[in-house]
Amino acid sequence: MTAGAIGPAPPFGYIAARMSLITPVILVGGSGKRLWPLSRESMPKQFVPLLGKQSTFQQTLMRVADRGLFGKPVIATNDAYRFMAEQQAKEIGAEIDIVIEPERRDSGPAMAAAAVYARTLQAKAVLAMASDHMVIGDEEFRSACRDGMAAVERGGIVTFGIPPTEPKTDYGYIRPGGEQIGPVQKVTAFVEKPNAQTALRYIAEGLFWNASYFLFAPEVLLSEMARFEPAMAAAAEEAVAKARKTGSTVFLDADAFKKAPAKSIDYAVMERTDKCWVIPAKFRWSDLGTWDALLDVGNADSEGNVTEGPVEIDHVRNSYVRSDGPLTAVIGVEDVVVVAMNDAMLVGHRNNLPRLKDVVQRMTDGKHRAATEHVVMHRPWGSYQDIDRGERFRAKRLTVNPKGKLSLQSHNRRAEHWVVVKGTAEVTLDGKIMTLHENESIYIPMGGIHRLANPGSEPLEVVEVQTGDYLEEDDIVRYEDIYARV
Amino acid sequence: MTAGAIGPAPPFGYIAARMSLITPVILVGGSGKRLWPLSRESMPKQFVPLLGKQSTFQQTLMRVADRGLFGKPVIATNDAYRFMAEQQAKEIGAEIDIVIEPERRDSGPAMAAAAVYARTLQAKAVLAMASDHMVIGDEEFRSACRDGMAAVERGGIVTFGIPPTEPKTDYGYIRPGGEQIGPVQKVTAFVEKPNAQTALRYIAEGLFWNASYFLFAPEVLLSEMARFEPAMAAAAEEAVAKARKTGSTVFLDADAFKKAPAKSIDYAVMERTDKCWVIPAKFRWSDLGTWDALLDVGNADSEGNVTEGPVEIDHVRNSYVRSDGPLTAVIGVEDVVVVAMNDAMLVGHRNNLPRLKDVVQRMTDGKHRAATEHVVMHRPWGSYQDIDRGERFRAKRLTVNPKGKLSLQSHNRRAEHWVVVKGTAEVTLDGKIMTLHENESIYIPMGGIHRLANPGSEPLEVVEVQTGDYLEEDDIVRYEDIYARV
Numbered sequence: 001m002t003a004g005a006i007g008p009a010p011p012f013g014y015i016a017a018r019m020s021l022i023t024p025v026i027l028v029g030g031s032g033k034r035l036w037p038l039s040r041e042s043m044p045k046q047f048v049p050l051l052g053k054q055s056t057f058q059q060t061l062m063r064v065a066d067r068g069l070f071g072k073p074v075i076a077t078n079d080a081y082r083f084m085a086e087q088q089a090k091e092i093g094a095e096i097d098i099v100i101e102p103e104r105r106d107s108g109p110a111m112a113a114a115a116v117y118a119r120t121l122q123a124k125a126v127l128a129m130a131s132d133h134m135v136i137g138d139e140e141f142r143s144a145c146r147d148g149m150a151a152v153e154r155g156g157i158v159t160f161g162i163p164p165t166e167p168k169t170d171y172g173y174i175r176p177g178g179e180q181i182g183p184v185q186k187v188t189a190f191v192e193k194p195n196a197q198t199a200l201r202y203i204a205e206g207l208f209w210n211a212s213y214f215l216f217a218p219e220v221l222l223s224e225m226a227r228f229e230p231a232m233a234a235a236a237e238e239a240v241a242k243a244r245k246t247g248s249t250v251f252l253d254a255d256a257f258k259k260a261p262a263k264s265i266d267y268a269v270m271e272r273t274d275k276c277w278v279i280p281a282k283f284r285w286s287d288l289g290t291w292d293a294l295l296d297v298g299n300a301d302s303e304g305n306v307t308e309g310p311v312e313i314d315h316v317r318n319s320y321v322r323s324d325g326p327l328t329a330v331i332g333v334e335d336v337v338v339v340a341m342n343d344a345m346l347v348g349h350r351n352n353l354p355r356l357k358d359v360v361q362r363m364t365d366g367k368h369r370a371a372t373e374h375v376v377m378h379r380p381w382g383s384y385q386d387i388d389r390g391e392r393f394r395a396k397r398l399t400v401n402p403k404g405k406l407s408l409q410s411h412n413r414r415a416e417h418w419v420v421v422k423g424t425a426e427v428t429l430d431g432k433i434m435t436l437h438e439n440e441s442i443y444i445p446m447g448g449i450h451r452l453a454n455p456g457s458e459p460l461e462v463v464e465v466q467t468g469d470y471l472e473e474d475d476i477v478r479y480e481d482i483y484a485r486v
Numbered sequence: 487m488t489a490g491a492i493g494p495a496p497p498f499g500y501i502a503a504r505m506s507l508i509t510p511v512i513l514v515g516g517s518g519k520r521l522w523p524l525s526r527e528s529m530p531k532q533f534v535p536l537l538g539k540q541s542t543f544q545q546t547l548m549r550v551a552d553r554g555l556f557g558k559p560v561i562a563t564n565d566a567y568r569f570m571a572e573q574q575a576k577e578i579g580a581e582i583d584i585v586i587e588p589e590r591r592d593s594g595p596a597m598a599a600a601a602v603y604a605r606t607l608q609a610k611a612v613l614a615m616a617s618d619h620m621v622i623g624d625e626e627f628r629s630a631c632r633d634g635m636a637a638v639e640r641g642g643i644v645t646f647g648i649p650p651t652e653p654k655t656d657y658g659y660i661r662p663g664g665e666q667i668g669p670v671q672k673v674t675a676f677v678e679k680p681n682a683q684t685a686l687r688y689i690a691e692g693l694f695w696n697a698s699y700f701l702f703a704p705e706v707l708l709s710e711m712a713r714f715e716p717a718m719a720a721a722a723e724e725a726v727a728k729a730r731k732t733g734s735t736v737f738l739d740a741d742a743f744k745k746a747p748a749k750s751i752d753y754a755v756m757e758r759t760d761k762c763w764v765i766p767a768k769f770r771w772s773d774l775g776t777w778d779a780l781l782d783v784g785n786a787d788s789e790g791n792v793t794e795g796p797v798e799i800d801h802v803r804n805s806y807v808r809s810d811g812p813l814t815a816v817i818g819v820e821d822v823v824v825v826a827m828n829d830a831m832l833v834g835h836r837n838n839l840p841r842l843k844d845v846v847q848r849m850t851d852g853k854h855r856a857a858t859e860h861v862v863m864h865r866p867w868g869s870y871q872d873i874d875r876g877e878r879f880r881a882k883r884l885t886v887n888p889k890g891k892l893s894l895q896s897h898n899r900r901a902e903h904w905v906v907v908k909g910t911a912e913v914t915l916d917g918k919i920m921t922l923h924e925n926e927s928i929y930i931p932m933g934g935i936h937r938l939a940n941p942g943s944e945p946l947e948v949v950e951v952q953t954g955d956y957l958e959e960d961d962i963v964r965y966e967d968i969y970a971r972v
Contacts, residue, residue: 036815310854314845315838326812327830327856329522329845332838333822340831344813347833352801352818359800359815368796370813388873388883388949392924393907395881395949397874417927419903419951421879438878439953441903441929463874463881465905465949467925 021071022145022215023123024064025114027107028057028077028085028131033360034290037344038324041364041372046132047084050288051297054092057085057131061094063138064127069145071123074099075131076114082249083380083483087401095248097121102239102254107212108268109260112225112236113252115218120240125152126221128214128265130287134297137283144279148215151184151277157216157224157270158184161208161278162285167199170289170354172210172266175202176278187276190266208278211285212266224273232268235260246484290353291337291346295320309340318350344370380483381406382459394471398462400425400454407481408451414468414475416444418452423460426453449479507557508631508701509609510550511600513593514543514563514571514617519846520776523830524810527850527858532618533570536774537783540578543571543617547580549624550613555631557609560585561617562600568735569866569969573887581734583607588725588740593698594754595746598711598722599738601704606726611638612707614700614751616773620783623769630765634701637670637763643702643710643756644670647694647764648771653685656775656840658696658752661688662764673762676752694764697771698752710759718754721746732970776839777823777832781806795826804836830856866969867892868945880957884948886911886940893967894937900954900961902930904938909946912939935965 032044039045046057054062064070075085075098082098089096099117101110111128118126127145135141148158161174172193176185190210194202214221225233235256242253261268270276286293298306298320305316309323315332323340330338337353339346348356363371376385381404388395400406400423408428418427418441425436428451429444435455436442444450446468454460478485518530525531532543540548550556561571561584568584575582585603587596597614604612613631621627634644647660658678662671676696680688700707711719721742728739747754756762772779784792784806791802795809801818809826816824823839825832834842849857862871867890874881886892886909894914904913905927913920913928914937921941922928930936932954940946964971 037813312845312849312852314841315835323831326826326828327523327849327854328833329831329842329849330833331841331845332835333819333833336819336833338833340812340826342812342828345809345815345826345831347814347816347819347822347824349801349818355800355817356815359798359817363798363813363815366798368813387881390883390907390947393947393949395873395883397876397881415925417903417905419953421876421951421953439901441927441951443927461876461879463879463949463951465907465927465951467905467907 021124022064022069022127022149023071023118023121023125024073024127024129025111025118026057026060026073026075026129026131027110028075028081029104029110030132033357035288036356036360037339037341037346037370038322040370040374042377043084043374044081044132045288047081047088050294051134055088056134056288058088058092058094059135060129060131060133061089061092061096063135063141064129065094066142069142070127071121072097074114074117076101076110078104084378087378098249100249100251102252102257105257105260105262107265108225108229108232108263109236109257111214111265112222112232112260113239113257115216115221116236116240117250119218119222123218125149126214126216126218128212128216130212132288133211134286134288134293135283136285136297140281140283144281144283145215147183148277148279150181152215152217152220154181155217155220155275156181156184156277157214157220157273157275158277158279159187159215159270160211160213160281162211162281164199164203164207164209167196167203168209169193169196169199173199173202173207174210174278175205175207181277184277184279187278190271190276208280210266211281211287214265214270220275221269224269224275228272229261229263229268232260232263290356291320291339291348292350292353294322295337295350311338311340341375343375380404380485382454387463389471392467392469392471394466396464396466398452398460398464400452400460400462402454402457402459404460405453405482406451407483407485408449408479410447410449410477410479411468411475412447412477413470414466415446416450417465417467418442418444419463419465421461421463423454423458424456425460425462426455427451428453451480507608507610508550508555508613508635509557509604509607509611510559511597511604511612511614512543512546512559512561512617513596513614514561514567515590515596516618519843521774522842522846523825523827523832523856524808526856526860528860528863529570530567530618531774533567533574536780537620541574542620542774544574544578544580545621546615546617546619547575547578547582549621549627550615551580552628555628556613557607558583560600560603562587562596564588564590570864573864584735586735586737588738588743591743591746591748593751594711594715594718594749595722595743597700597751598708598718598746599725599743601702601707602722602726603736605704605708609704611635612700612702612704614698614702616698618774619697620772620774620779621769622771622783626767626769630767630769631701633669634763634765636667638701638703638706640667641703641706641761642667642670642763643700643706643759643761644763644765645673645701645756646697646699646767648697648767650685650689650693650695653682653689654695655679655682655685659685659688659693660696660764661691661693667763670763670765673764676757676762694766696752697767697773700751700756706761707755710755710761714758715747715749715754718746718749776842777806777825777834778836778839780808781823781836797824797826827861829861866890866971868940873949875957878953878955878957880952882950882952884938884946884950886938886946886948888940888943888945890946891939891968892937893969893971894935894965896933896935896963896965897954897961898933898963899956900952901932902936903951903953904928904930905949905951907947907949909940909944910942911946911948912941913937914939937966
């Protein structure tokens, strides 16, 4: 590692002028097993309101909302999550760009493509960050970004070092040393997940946890990647060059993208480059990696319990008890996590929570719907949830967003009864368009070509009762769709 | 205690001739807190299928179904539970009489009234028994009844003594001694719930648990009661004499019944009479007093776990894990009971389960609906369950039994949409009667006088969507009701 790679510090005014040009690149992926049942594949962790009313994705967007410091965020995600990202951004009034990865290939290719895309926006710096972490101390977070820019200006790649609070064996560590630019220290090594003894030593030696936040000029990351992973860099360039763009969504070219080796950005670049710097984080951070983290960050009572929702505890200690629906009684236990939802529940000893991932996998293999799907299923036009099911019928509640519009469709094996219970519906049936108000209903016969839309400015709610001998989602013929799902 | 109260043994043929004349009196009461959430006030323990597909009430009826030994059972209960008792008896094809207590006054008055009623049936013996216990060994149970009749024939009151398996402090004990008639032993004392040390001594001394089963000639119980509790005996006589009878249901006279002091039969008579005998039980018995009992009687796996329903366990030992709906994952715990339902759940350490009753009371005080009400609410005509609720709507699934008929009614503040999803409905609306088949629907406007009935021989299922500004059960005007609820 040579100090020569970094030029002399430019004058402060220069840094200040470029400050507004940090483009946040927010990585949205993950399968959501570790925080099951609140988080599931159909709606993973980052979209779930784990702490307070906003999801961590929304909290992440709000953390970078200061337009004096940050540009418009770029969301790097896949097709399955794009509508949810759009909707959640809209809910909090955040504008975003979305870069769609055609397939999951770990964080390296995703970050490379995002960097290429950010370069096209003429971003001077990219802040790569997770969407599913908790940060307490948004001002300290921004301050770390400002401090870090001094090293970015000098060609560095800056990461946030989290001061360890315990000898974690499931994080990588960062060893600082040598040069400093203000509070920013040169990184001498990224080290892999240690065993417990080594972790203790690392803490004694002043290493940081690697939270995988990176701040860099896009051209710096890309040139380092071209050095270490030329195929990855080339694939990213090509995937962006050949991308299809719709509105603010960029669909990376699938053929190009799949040429990128599937590797994490840490492994592809960070552990190999000599340009890394670290800024010690003054904010509080958690990757919310297990339910235990929610107990750590919650407001515990005098017995060490964090509770949320309709729960009644009795002789309980050091436990996290949460209900998102069912009335939940917990009696006489210690050090447990209890999470109750109407269709799924978890009871786990805090020491055994890392087992949850495997347990959810087993339930997924066992074809249990609730292992991967939430009761509420999100769609581009809004959401639906099953409210009842019988032998030859199924009832759902549909929530259609303002201006939302389901596809023009028909079903071969079911009829549908719709009752509007909130808002105003525009119903198309066999070419005829009608308006239905609250307490009005309509019958959609089997084979009828129909569409439901919300022309209003408040959400539309419809109770749908389906009858027929086959009632699954795949009995659908789509004729037209404003979300390009035909 | 004098042996003189018992006459010489009659010849065996005489006993055999009277054997068919044991009238079971099954006490159906209880608030259902100890096995919450499966058991709740709206449908307590005895009506819930705790073990297998039948409720303990049904299992109790089947235990006394041998018409060579037992007469038609008399159910002593209150108005809230009578339709459920009728329905569950019907499900298993059991005929029953029902004696309705106008209010709860403990077991003494209830048993006295049942004895008076049984005397009107010319029953030669009454077997008073609980409806919410588990008995394994129906043949041993009947054999105990047969053996006990020898003492009944000689004017005795016979109870079943349960051989203790542990020094329980929440049961009363029975001390046998002296005379014997075959396996039946004279009781020298009923003793109150002991402390743990005394309980151990009782076991060493050969005492039995008192399960409160009593076999007696009605006139014997009544004459003993007239001796010790003359007001109770007189009140019971008057309550039956002035009772109103509808079909096979006897409504005890309320004014008369309330004159009876509220005392348990043990306290009112059994602990004071010198006519008690005990027959050691050869059947396995549990009062299913806490969830722990279900672990004791279940088929445990090699780790000591009993599981039921969609549950996934991992590193779990000596635990009872049951789901009646939600997908349930339990990880890394020992000696716990987990019971999951869609609207309520319990996690409790086995040592602390006696706390459940208080916890349920706290939740009841906190006005949590699920503390006392099941999702499925039973009515004389069938049942309903809430399937969804919003600001100005509520959706239910109604299940109407064959030939069941809701009251002719109207609502002031809601309209209803009905969709028939199974069976055939006869709908009355403002004087007009219509027949609706599966996949047909009708709109009941606010104020419309309507009735739903099932003219068919299979259950009718209707999805009902209510809309309006007030959607509670008490917005109802009843004009006519075949179940006398007007």
